[in-house]
Amino acid sequence: MQAKGTVFKYGDNVDTDVIIPARYLNTSVPAELAEHCMEDIDKSFTSKVHKGDIIVANKNFGCGSSREHAPIAIKASGISCVIAETFARIFYRNSINIGLPIIECPEAAKAIGAGDEVSIDFDSGLITDVTTGQKFKGQAFPPFMQKIIKAEGLINYINENK
Amino acid sequence: MGMTMSQKILAAHAGLETVEPGQLIEANLDLVLGNDITSPVAIHEMEKMKSQTVFDKDKIALVPDHFVPNKDIKSAENCACVRNFAMKNEITNYFEVGEMGIEHALLPEKGLTVAGDLIIGADSHTCTYGAEGAFSTGVGSTDMAAGMATGKAWFKVPSAIKVVLKGKLNKWVSGKDVILHLIGEIGVDGALYKSLEFVGEGVKELTMDDRFTICNMAIEAGAKNGIFPVDEKTIAYMEEHSKKAYTVYEADEDAEYDQTIEIDLSTLKATVAFPHLPENTHTVDSIGDVEVNQVVIGSCTNGRYDDIKTAYEILKGRHVKKGMRVIIIPATQDIYLKAVEEGMISAFIKAGAVVSTPTCGPCLGGYMGILAAGERCVSTTNRNFVGRMGHVESEIYLASPAVAAASALTGKISTPDELGL
Numbered sequence: 001m002q003a004k005g006t007v008f009k010y011g012d013n014v015d016t017d018v019i020i021p022a023r024y025l026n027t028s029v030p031a032e033l034a035e036h037c038m039e040d041i042d043k044s045f046t047s048k049v050h051k052g053d054i055i056v057a058n059k060n061f062g063c064g065s066s067r068e069h070a071p072i073a074i075k076a077s078g079i080s081c082v083i084a085e086t087f088a089r090i091f092y093r094n095s096i097n098i099g100l101p102i103i104e105c106p107e108a109a110k111a112i113g114a115g116d117e118v119s120i121d122f123d124s125g126l127i128t129d130v131t132t133g134q135k136f137k138g139q140a141f142p143p144f145m146q147k148i149i150k151a152e153g154l155i156n157y158i159n160e161n162k
Numbered sequence: 163m164g165m166t167m168s169q170k171i172l173a174a175h176a177g178l179e180t181v182e183p184g185q186l187i188e189a190n191l192d193l194v195l196g197n198d199i200t201s202p203v204a205i206h207e208m209e210k211m212k213s214q215t216v217f218d219k220d221k222i223a224l225v226p227d228h229f230v231p232n233k234d235i236k237s238a239e240n241c242a243c244v245r246n247f248a249m250k251n252e253i254t255n256y257f258e259v260g261e262m263g264i265e266h267a268l269l270p271e272k273g274l275t276v277a278g279d280l281i282i283g284a285d286s287h288t289c290t291y292g293a294e295g296a297f298s299t300g301v302g303s304t305d306m307a308a309g310m311a312t313g314k315a316w317f318k319v320p321s322a323i324k325v326v327l328k329g330k331l332n333k334w335v336s337g338k339d340v341i342l343h344l345i346g347e348i349g350v351d352g353a354l355y356k357s358l359e360f361v362g363e364g365v366k367e368l369t370m371d372d373r374f375t376i377c378n379m380a381i382e383a384g385a386k387n388g389i390f391p392v393d394e395k396t397i398a399y400m401e402e403h404s405k406k407a408y409t410v411y412e413a414d415e416d417a418e419y420d421q422t423i424e425i426d427l428s429t430l431k432a433t434v435a436f437p438h439l440p441e442n443t444h445t446v447d448s449i450g451d452v453e454v455n456q457v458v459i460g461s462c463t464n465g466r467y468d469d470i471k472t473a474y475e476i477l478k479g480r481h482v483k484k485g486m487r488v489i490i491i492p493a494t495q496d497i498y499l500k501a502v503e504e505g506m507i508s509a510f511i512k513a514g515a516v517v518s519t520p521t522c523g524p525c526l527g528g529y530m531g532i533l534a535a536g537e538r539c540v541s542t543t544n545r546n547f548v549g550r551m552g553h554v555e556s557e558i559y560l561a562s563p564a565v566a567a568a569s570a571l572t573g574k575i576s577t578p579d580e581l582g583l
Contacts (some may be wrong), residue, residue, distance in 0.1 A: 008518035013350055013439060017547040022526040026229060026236035028203045040549040060351040060384060064545060065526070066286040068203050089355050089386055090286055094302035144186045144316065154304050158312065159212050 001078035001122040003101065004130075005052035008038075008045060009114035014057050015064035020073040021072065028069060031077035037073040051078035054120070056112045058084065062091025071095040081120050083127065083138070085109040096145050097154040103127065108136035164414025166322040167389055168357040171297040171411050175280040183321035191221065192296075194309040195272060195283030197265055197522075198226035201244045203303035204284060208311060214253045217313030220263035223255040223274055223283075224248050225265040228522040233529040263520045266290040266378060266462035271494055273404025277392045278411055282306070282315050287462050287544065289380045292389035293373035294396055296411065299387045318348045320386045322357035323348070327364030334578045336472070337372030338464055338542065338562035340425065341379040342433040346443030347423065354384035356420065359413065364427045365390060370399045371468035374445025378463045379544050382440040432577045434540075435560040446565055446577050456487040456539040457570040458551075459563050460518075461525045464542035465493025469563040470501050476567035476578050478509040483573035488515035489531045495520060515570065527551045533558075534560040540569045 003145060008023055018041040020033055038045035042089040055074065059082035071094045074082065082095070085106040095102045100159065108127045112118060116131040141149060151157035165180060166172065173181040196204055201224055208214055216222055229237035248256035255274060262268065266287050269275045277295035281288065284306035291298035295412050301315065309315050325344065345352070358380045360373075368376070373390050380388030390396070392410045400408055434449065436442040459465070459473050470492050474523035482488045490510050492498040498520065499509050510517050525543040533539055533552030538559065541551070546558035559575060567581030568576040568583075 015545075015547045017526070017545065017550050021549055022199075022228075022528055025199045025526075025528075026234060026240060028206070028240075028384075040554050060354065063350060063384065064286065064547060066284055066288075066300040066302050068304060069199075071302075072203075086351065086354060088351070088384060089383075090300050090302060093305060097302060097304035097308075104279065154308050155207050155210050158308055159210075 002120065003052060003054065004119040005050065005054045005080055007112055007114055007116045007118050008053060008055050010041065010055065010057040012058045013063055014041065014062045016062055016067050017064055018069040019062065019070040020067065023071055025067060030072050033069050033073035034076035037077040046077065049077050049079065052080045053078060054118050055079055055082045056109055058109055059086045061087050063088035066090045068094045068098065071098055071100045075100040083108050096148055099149065099153040101139035105136050105138040108138065163418055164416035166357060166359055166417045166459045167391065167413040167429065168297050168322060168359065168387055168410050169319055171278060172317060172319055174241060181319045183319050185319045186316060188312055188314050188316050189280055191282055191309050191313050191315055192279040193221050193223060193281040194306060195223045195225070195265060195269065195281065195285065195288060196306050197228050197285055198230055198237065198240050199228045200284035200303045200306060202240045203309065204306040205243055205247045207304050207307035211311055213311060216310050219252050220254045221313065222253050222310055223269055224253055225257050225262060225268055227262060227264050227520065228526065229257055229528050230262065230521055231519065232550055261495060264462045264465055265524055267466055267493035268296060270374070271496055272402055273406060275405045275410035276400050277396060278403050278409030279503030282309050287378050287379045287388050290374055290378040290462060292377035292380065292387050293370060294400065295390060297387055297389065298546060300381060318519035320355055320357045321420045322359050323353050324422045325358055325360045326362040326422060326424045327360060327427055328362050328424065329364055330367040331427045331430065334429050334564040335432060336562050336564065337368060337375035339430050339433045340427065341376045342435050342440070342443050342560065343430055344380065344425065344439050345383045348383055350439055350441045351384040353380065356385055358383065358385045358388040358491055360388065360390050365391055367427060368394055371466045374466060375463055382544060394479050399566055432562060432565050434565060434575055435545050435546055437557040440546060440560060446575055447563055451577060452559065452575040454490070454559065454575060455536040456531060456533065456537065457566050458489050458539060458541040458543060459566050460493060461522065461543040462493065463544040464563050465491055467497050467500060469492060469542065470497060470506060472563045473567040474506040474509055476564065476583060477513040477515065477570065480571055481494055482514040482570045486570055486573055488570040489518065489524060490515050491518045491521060491523065493520055524551055534551050540566050540575055542566050
């Protein structure tokens with residue numbers, strides 16, 4: 001499994017309120033949520049994002065509310081992976097559970113710049129900044145989570161194991 | 163190696179003698195919670211499952227509280243989705259608008275959460291019930307769906323930070339100041355993936371409502387859970403509110419902690435978190451004049467009886483500053499009724515405040531107190547992120563009910579002491 005795309009870069013503590021503001025939480029339809037993804041931190045995100053693009057951020061990405069609408073909005077907007085120095089724990093769980101790949105890699109989070117072309121090999125955890133030629137080793141998922149990801153989410157995993 | 167209090171609860175629910183930090187476990191749940199924002203997503207996920215029945219209709223709590231009473235058509239449809247699911251599955255603990263409250267104030271009040279429980283909720287402030295000596299943590303909707311179907315969830319066993327409390331809080335200083343101070347010390351990711359375990363002789367000086375507020379905001383330091391030891395106050399609270407059997411767990415004497423932090427409660431002052439992060443804390447005596455337009459007193463953090471009573475003691479017989487918008491929201495119908503019976507609501511209205519039925523409403527910028535560009539609000543809620551309460555150019559200052567009520571009278575961030583109280 002691989003991903004390749006252009007990077008949208010953000011800083012520390014990107015919270016779920018800016019990823020998907022609560023005023024839009026009266027719906028849970030992925031496409032409707034995607035229309036407002038990142039609206040309060042980056043007004044141009046929805047008009048610029050293409051399928052396969054990648055978000056790179058610093059520490060504590062996804063902090064705040066437990067709204068699964070946040071990773072759903074990111075996934076539905078076409079983002080193929082989020083790389084961060086660290087993730088807030090509920091956002092981390094939610095992303096795995098809905099099948100949005102996310103990778104903790106402090107080195108990549110620091111070095112990769114906005115607009116860079118990045119490719120990711122999920123099997124090896126290798127992150128390549130195609131623009132600069134730099135390579136990074138992302139944290140691999142523990143076996144327990146790999147099973148959930150391979151099943152494309154927790155619900156399928158449960159269905160398969162019942 | 164000994165275990166922390168949190169680790170002991172997890173081990174017991176996973177059927178294991180011991181667990182270690184980092185270990186992945188599957189554990190049995192005592193309660194699964196959802197609200198009107200998160201439950202519809204979970205219900206749709208459950209519909210994809212082979213087995214669509216719930217594991218135990220008595221161990222699921224569904225509390226429409228965020229956009230309730232329904233603020234618009236889409237919110238009404240979300241609530242209808244939750245209501246229909248509750249009826250179809252005969253969920254015992256579904257709370258219709260007339261019997262509801264903000265979930266994290268309501269569930270302990272209804273006796274659904276007790277010491278030793280393992281609780282997940284599709285709401286980040288589910289960590290509140292640690293105040294009663296339970297392990298409770300926020301998850302997303304898919305985890306909620308899996309929890310409702312199987313009665314189980316996977317956890318990575320957390321390591322812990324030990325927070326040793328000593329001394330006694332001064333007048334007008336409360337649990338909110340304790341947790342804001344702590345978040346200011348360690349930062350919004352200072353306890354990421356970890357437990358915050360509160361111990362020490364200072365614990366007995368804190369009311370249950372103080373402890374609920376402190377555990378409620380553990381998530382604002384990134385923590386997986388916050389937890390207090392069980393003492394006489396906890397037991398008295400549970401005996402008043404619950405018929406459920408409880409189990410008291412204590413950390414082993416040789417339990418290992420990543421870090422130990424000491425807080426002398428007697429040295430804490432009224433504290434406020436400036437925009438746009440809960441870690442941007444200052445003591446109110448150090449900030450000069452910060453003028454505000456609105457005050458909100460309520461939420462799962464500070465809408466409990468003690469909080470409303472504190473606001474009453476400051477606002478009764480006085481009047482809010484001309485031009486101030488002051489919104490007071492008791493967190494549950496029971497608290498609201500007590501406030502009515504004790505004359506607090508008439509005092510609030512005479513003081514120029516508005517009082518609302520329980521709702522999360524303004525805390526997350528849903529409705530009931532949205533801010534325009536450039537406006538400032540002192541709020542007893544839990545987050546002051548960009549745009550949290552309205553326009554991206556509005557500002558939220560997080561503070562205790564005492565500071566919020568005093569600020570309502572002066573129009574700037576103030577303490578009751580400044581008013582000679």
